Amino acid sequence: MASRAAARSFARSAASAARAPIASRVLAAAPRFAARAAAPAVFSSSIQQSRGIKTLNFGGSQEKVYERSDWPKEKLLDYFKNDTIAVLGYGPQGHGQGLNLRDNGLNVIVGVRKDGRSWKKAVAEGWVPGKNLFSIEEAADKGNIVFNLLSDAAQRDLWPTIKPYITPGKTLYFSHGFAITYKDQTHVEAPQGVDVVLCAPKGSGATLRTLFLEGKGLNSSIAVFQDVSGKAHERVVGLGVAIGSGYLYETTFEKEVYSDLVGERGILMGAINGLFRAQYDVLRAQGHSPSEAFNETVEEATQSLIPLIGAKGMDWMYANCSVTAQRGALDWHQKFYDASLPVFKDLYESVKNGSETKRALDKNSQPDYRESLELELEEIRGSEIWRAGETVRSLRPENNK
Ligand SMILES: NC(=O)C1=CN([C@@H]2O[C@H](COP(=O)(O)OP(=O)(O)OC[C@H]3O[C@@H](n4cnc5c(N)ncnc54)[C@H](OP(=O)(O)O)[C@@H]3O)[C@@H](O)[C@H]2O)C=CC1
Numbered sequence: 001m002a003s004r005a006a007a008r009s010f011a012r013s014a015a016s017a018a019r020a021p022i023a024s025r026v027l028a029a030a031p032r033f034a035a036r037a038a039a040p041a042v043f044s045s046s047i048q049q050s051r052g053i054k055t056l057n058f059g060g061s062q063e064k065v066y067e068r069s070d071w072p073k074e075k076l077l078d079y080f081k082n083d084t085i086a087v088l089g090y091g092p093q094g095h096g097q098g099l100n101l102r103d104n105g106l107n108v109i110v111g112v113r114k115d116g117r118s119w120k121k122a123v124a125e126g127w128v129p130g131k132n133l134f135s136i137e138e139a140a141d142k143g144n145i146v147f148n149l150l151s152d153a154a155q156r157d158l159w160p161t162i163k164p165y166i167t168p169g170k171t172l173y174f175s176h177g178f179a180i181t182y183k184d185q186t187h188v189e190a191p192q193g194v195d196v197v198l199c200a201p202k203g204s205g206a207t208l209r210t211l212f213l214e215g216k217g218l219n220s221s222i223a224v225f226q227d228v229s230g231k232a233h234e235r236v237v238g239l240g241v242a243i244g245s246g247y248l249y250e251t252t253f254e255k256e257v258y259s260d261l262v263g264e265r266g267i268l269m270g271a272i273n274g275l276f277r278a279q280y281d282v283l284r285a286q287g288h289s290p291s292e293a294f295n296e297t298v299e300e301a302t303q304s305l306i307p308l309i310g311a312k313g314m315d316w317m318y319a320n321c322s323v324t325a326q327r328g329a330l331d332w333h334q335k336f337y338d339a340s341l342p343v344f345k346d347l348y349e350s351v352k353n354g355s356e357t358k359r360a361l362d363k364n365s366q367p368d369y370r371e372s373l374e375l376e377l378e379e380i381r382g383s384e385i386w387r388a389g390e391t392v393r394s395l396r397p398e399n400n401k
């Protein structure tokens, strides 16, 4: 009973927090359930081992994370003062990482194919041809820390062009374990005499940039594949901070790429799209209007309930919904789990055995790959659910002043 009353009082504080903007909602600190006080010691907080490194308890496992407090701007500037960072590619990551490095005062240049989409974007964002914007080859030549942020297919296709410039003493940096892990398909082998590292922001390059501008940071995964200098780990931590990361989590190239490919095909992008569509279609088939089906499927999820999960976890979101909703969700979640578990197992296998890689490489190396992706996105945009969504979004009070 006590915990029920406590839950109700949380529900009230969360309800008022829910009216605040998302950022302050996330920060709103309300006491947890009374039951939480008796939680096992396993949930206890961190042991600070040394400055900049923390060993934390993640659900019962100890893991090390690195933090940016150990890398203030002056240290970054001094540590990388003799380095030229060449960012190859100017997609979402080239944009986010390149601009954050530049704003942090590091010596950074961009390399993209001349007069392509990325070249034009880079020029529009203040990169100057011949000064800090070059062809891919020129940039790879000039840089001693080379960020390979081309598309994963282009990393395979252009490797023979780039490889001659990755000479001993340089650092080769990726934001994905893809090229190295699937080297049987990409033919990207770690060159001799070169540190090979990874820093993979766990989110879009667009978010990496906006959070940096807001003085926040996106968490990233880091890994070292080849350490020739003996400093590869320290360097990638510094680089991770310099691109605007918050905390850095340790992984391996293989673990990063397996989890990333599963995540984006699964919950983050593929599964969420499939689940939204399925529920919307059932509601529509039962005679609900497009706005009702959209509001009950997408709008409420993105505007109300998912931010609550982000703020304080699944139980917190449940606790802030009616007991009717909680009862039903607790009963039905197992059915969704059972239905999707085999799909996730298939997905993991398809990632691990290289099928997903093969498909991404085949499709995204076609000359018209962008146009065909755009056609598929157009189809989503034109479908009823997302057309209904456009109208619903336009009616959010903040968009309708
Ligand atoms: N998107 C994200 O937020 C995340 C991406 N990553 C990883 O970061 C890396 C970069 O990804 P992302 O930023 O999304 O970029 P994209 O996958 O969108 O790739 C964009 C870059 O690749 C270039 N490119 C593609 N094909 C060619 C080609 N044949 N020749 C020359 N250049 C080519 C494009 O140039 P042009 O415009 O001239 O075609 C563009 O600059 C990838 O390894 C990705 O997996 C990691 C975390 C998140």
Ligand SMILES: CC(=O)[C@](C)(O)C(=O)O
Pocket: 201, 202, 203, 204, 205, 260, 264, 268
């Ligand atoms: C943004 C991100 O981390 C993804 C979804 O894995 C990607 O864009 O590849």
Ligand SMILES: [Mg+2]
Pocket: 201, 202, 203, 260, 264
């Ligand atoms: Mg990712």
Ligand SMILES: [Mg+2]
Pocket: 260, 261, 264
């Ligand atoms: Mg990815």
